[in-house]
Amino acid sequence: MFPAMTDSPATGRCECGAVAGPLGVCVDYYYGILAEEQADPQMYRWHAPVVCAYLLQHPSRGHEKYLDVQFRWLQLYMDKGLDGLLRVQAHQVARNRHGARSGYDMAPFAAYAPLPPGKTPGPFRAAFSGLPFSDGSFVSDGHVAYGCRIEAIVEATVESWLSVQD
Numbered sequence: 028m029f030p031a032m033t034d035s036p037a038t039g040r041c042e043c044g045a046v047a048g049p050l051g052v053c054v055d056y057y058y059g060i061l062a063e064e065q066a067d068p069q070m071y072r073w074h075a076p077v078v079c080a081y082l083l084q085h086p087s088r089g090h091e092k093y094l095d096v097q098f099r100w101l102q103l104y105m106d107k108g109l110d111g112l113l114r115v116q117a118h119q120v121a122r123n124r125h126g127a128r129s130g131y132d133m134a135p136f137a138a139y140a141p142l143p144p145g146k147t148p149g150p151f152r153a154a155f156s157g158l159p160f161s162d163g164s165f166v167s168d169g170h171v172a173y174g175c176r177i178e179a180i181v182e183a184t185v186e187s188w189l190s191v192q193d
């Protein structure tokens with residue numbers, strides 16, 4: 028019998044293949060970010076890329092029917108930047124508010140690659156458990172630096188998923 032792979036998350040490896048950091052595995056970092064960004068509107072701007080990248084690095088925690096559009100959100104972010112993503116997000120919210128029948132306008136995502144079926148890639152070049160956390164914060168060195176790190180995770184996620192395309 029093999030011993031349990033991770034007796035303690037702090038010494039183990041995450042399901043995405045990343046080595047755990049001081050806070051634990053990726054989920055510990057993810058919940059830490061979600062908590063901190065609630066109180067920090069500037070940090071919250073990266074909410075959608077954070078959620079989509081986390082779920083695509085840990086697809087067992089997501090819903091299969093949403094992973095494809097989440098993958099496209101990440102590609103849109105890389106293509107149009109954060110402001111472009113926020114514009115599409117505002118458009119989708121306004122559309123729902125006006126009672127559109129189908130919740131989602133897929134037009135902004137049509138140009139992007141669908142999620143490849145089959146094998147889940149990983150480990151990824153950049154992981155949540157590798158994010159620095161100091162002075163009790165993910166943004167202690169500023170929001171720009173934080174945004175660059177989230178962008179690196181997004182790029183790594185898209186790159187790995189595209190690499191299993193065929």
Ligand SMILES: [Zn+2]
Pocket residue numbers: 041042043044045052053054084085154155156
């Ligand atoms: Zn992970």
